[in-house]
Amino acid sequence: MIMVGGVEGFFLFFNWMDPTLKLLVFLILVLANICPIKSDFRHCEKVVKNWAFSSLQERVKEDNEHTLRDLLFFLHVPRTGGRTFLKRLYSNAQECPRSYDKLRFDPRKQECRLLATHDDYSMMSKLPREKTSVVTILRNPVDRIFSTYEFSIEVAARFLVHPNLTSATKMVGRLRPGATGVSTLDIWPWKYLVPWMREDLFARRDARKLMGSIDIKRNDPYNMEEMVIPLQEYINDPRAHELIHNGETFQVAGLTNNSYFVESHEVRRCVQKHKILGEHVLEVAKKRLDDMLYVGLTEDHRESATMFANVVGAQVISQALTENSSMEGAGNSKSVTEQGSSHSESEPDNDDHQDSNADHNADETGSTEDLKEKKETDRSRVSEVVTEQIRSLNHLDLELYKYAQEIFAKQHKHVVEKLTDDLESMFNNPDGITMWKFLWLAMCIVFLALVFLFVNARRRMSKVKI
Template identity: 80%
Template sequence: MDPTLKLLAFLILALANIRPIKSDFSHCEKVVKNWAFSSLQQRVKEDKHTLRDLLFFLHVPRTGGRTYFHCFLKRLYANAQECPRSYDKLRFDPRKQECRLLTTHDDYSMMSKLPKEKTSVVTILRNPVDRIFSTYEFSIEVAARFLVHPNLTSATKMVGRLRPGATGVSTLDIWPWKYLVPWMREDLFARRDARKRMGSIDIKRNNPYNMEEMVMPLQEYINDPRAHELVHNGETFQVAGLTNNSYFAESHEVRCCVQKHKILGEHILEVAKKRLDDMLYVGLTEDHRESATMFANLVGAQVISQALTDNSSMESAANSKSEQQGSSHAESLPDNDDNQDSTSDHKADEIGSTKDLEEKKETMTVGKLMEAYEGCMSSLRKTQSRRRKSSLKRISPANFSKEDRSRVSEVVIQQIRSLNHLDLELYKYAQEIFAKQHKHVVEKLSSMEAESMFNNLGGITMWKFFSSAMCIVVLLALLFLFVNARRRMSKVKI
């Protein structure tokens, strides 16, 4: 073929390939911008610092939310006030259900199902690099529990037999672990089978994050398409409402466009920032102690106050819920038995008596809440630590620790940062919000202290006035008696 014709054919093919790329970007840009614009137009609440009727705890995985739920929220809300647990999909009608607390790994799109004007949202964010490490470690930790089985088939069959009649919530039912754990479970069994075939092998023990004979190396994990879909920029997508568990119809297309064209992520980031701005509370995993104190004062104090003001109405609501729960909850569950709500949880809800409800409300204070939190957190961490050690023994010497993290190469760390660029920006913004919250709490507490001091000073002033008045009265009485006595003495002398 003539060289000129070859060049012409090449240029035609090149142009044909460029057009779809440009067309795809234009389409994606339009889709993402339209979604972001409509999301940013939503009206912001007038006073975001005021607790509404329903508290929605948007639990971002691996941020310490489990501790907040068990050590804060379970002490503030009675069983009867918790919404039916919805780990994989909504299992109740939020507009009809009279509950006060919803805790879930669902993303912000859940708000489309809730009464917005009556709902407050709280969440916790974590340094993205640390969250990726923690997600990787937890995926492997839970998957390693299945290594007690002789093979993957046995483990899978056992799970299938247990889940229909399970009395508790399985990690395999919770997003995103229902995707990540089976992936790691399959990988662990494959590597164990490979070790058996190879016989005795020399395992390098210096870096558990790159111990391919035992577990999937961290770098391989972060580059897998499943990690791109479920893990990277997970905080931004969850706060924006765009995970693969979203209730927004356009979420899949928007998410795919952002993953394909990195520059479009800025629009999603702006939406996520706005969501945080409108929340009642935003905590930080790294500033643990300060976050907990702030939560107790910003959220806990209002829950306690709210409970005290509507004590009588809550009593009737609790009784009504106990009577109706059997029928209403049965309707909210699907036809099959694949549900997360444990039997014990149902019974606890039904037994959640008014007495239990009132005890939590009438005896709880912010001080007592923090005291209970400290004890609960310590106990919970010990339990989690024991379970973690037990699981990781099955893949020893791949025992992860903070010290081991420091051995991960800077190349991998930078790659994690690059893959989570949206989360890094959102985390910085969350830190700014956290600082503002801190200032708000300090001003609030200072105002309360000043008011208390004023009241005390007022009491002292009144007491001083009363004491002075009494002294004057006594002195006048004594003077009157003295004058009368002198007059009588004068009359006697005459």
């Protein structure tokens, strides 16, 4: 008699069983598989709900939510833009040192007024909450995914000048220790995404060399698998799930893999595994947007710039004037204009601190509108299946973006009402228009005009961050 063990023996034994006994064994196996799933869901539900409750309890509501505090934290979601406006308002001396590095520093020991970083909201645990205002800019999630894909490939492609991946990696290792500026490879999430794309580009280039001459004819530039990872493969990769999808919600909530919160990894894992639990994270993210000084939209670029000037810019100028007037000796102070025009040579004035050598002149790239139109044309060739999959994978971001649009509309209404009230109060005052009121009004008008001109000039001449 031959003894059969393992799985094969079990199935032979199963076939000899009575039908009733077979059904009983089947139900036991099903329940054995379901129980761990239910147990994990209960665990995750408890973890996420406890985190959400704790996060909502620690909210700090300002007496006047439209008042700028001592420190401005720009929660910079990657590929949304907006950093340029801040650089026009704050001098290099006022910006917290090397903000875009992943540094575990204590900003309370620094004499800085601006913290611009890709860190998530958990950074607030390192800041004096009662003295910190937060601003951010959100972008249509589908466009942000496209832009993230394009930028990570663009930066990785710069390494193709090297003969192979080993040579490129060694060169980076030799250059970075002596670098004085902030490298894209030091910044979250690019320090993860760029090496991934760099390895992929070299692997595909090596494959093409082995295959010889290839005639590539594709209508969809996002599906050129001989050259680069296709968009659909990119968005389904585990690294995209970890770093990109629902990135705006996780960053505003403070739950990225770059978070300071100890429980962030487990909460994020639970939400990614059990989609229904994302509602609790979304609720926290919405409340944090409510508490922010300003929420802008990438798509409404001009109006966002004007609103930023009204909500934030005017208060920055007011603070600077107050400080300058209280200082002894004019030689130790800078004018607002001097502060706004200064730039760090080690930090290129662009969206993600990419290498300044990679910037193109207007003559080389054409106008902003031309490039934007080309990008939109290329993206329109992507199949609806892929686009719909991006929407599904970023369902939390889509909801948060809709909420941000509502906040943006309220901000706009508030700014218009305040400006109207100020003008009415000024002209209806029986004392008339004082010299200070006139100067303040003139200064605001000039500042808004400069912002408007700057935005238009930048849209025409600078490299586009689409």
